[in-house]
Amino acid sequence: MNRKERNQYVEQHIKDYLPQEYQQADVKVYEVNKRNGIIQDGLVVRQKGVAVSPMLYLDAYDYSYPETALKKTARDYVDIVANGQNLIEMLVEKMKGEENILNRVTLRAINRERNTVFLADKPYMKLQDLAFYPVVEITNNLSLDINYDLCSIMNLSGKEILGIAAKNLIEQKPVISSITDVLIDENIIPAILPAEELREVFPVPMYVVTNSNKYFGAAHIMNPNVMKAFRISFRVSSISCRHRCTS
DSSP states (O other): OOHHHHHHHHHHHGGGGSOGGGTTSEEEEEEEEEETTEEEEEEEEEOTTOSOOOOEEGGGSOTTSHHHHHHHHHHHHHHHHHHHHHHHHHHHHHHHHOHHHHTTEEEEEEESGGGHHHHTTSOOEEETTEEEEEEEESSSSOEEEOOHHHHHHTTOOHHHHHHHHHHHHHHSOOEEEEHHHHHHHTTOSOTTSOHHHHHHHOOSOEEEEEOTTOSSOGGGGGOHHHHHHHTTOSEEEOOOTTOOOOO
């Protein structure tokens, strides 16, 4: 089956293999552009009264054998919920009363046109074809998306959350590197191409804007300090070297 058929199959039949408490849940497979040019499909089973639901990507499962793959998908989803529920509940409780959690709120960039369904329940800012939505950074590689339900839990509007995220982004230190340096440092270009020749490929300066972790850093194109640094005189590549967004 193709991707569309697989997604429809999952949406229609996943409850057959989920526990009883999921039978009234809303099931949806979202199309998300997680990497530059690569679209992935994420399953979300949203239970009634639950503010946060994880997303499980379907591309890791072989749906050549639909029933077997669906059983594994359902089992893995339940395991993710069970393993993550304590963490989610802890974060939600912290969000209700601890200001330091708000210090971890920042922006994440994503292609707006390709992710309209994903963005439907989230506040976001627009810039050309991009959307910038708020997340709580739990660790360098783990974050929690903020939707309107979480905004309500924190007694904040979507506009207020975006304001906090934008303020925190300004206080973070962006990393600005030439695209040639990034390609060399990250070993993206094969070693057979000398650095001198690589630099000749980009005679007009182009730059990469990211964060100190070089992970989901493209949101820094919304950081006014970055624009001041460039003085609008450079061509800016807004692609972080490990950017997952266009998630």
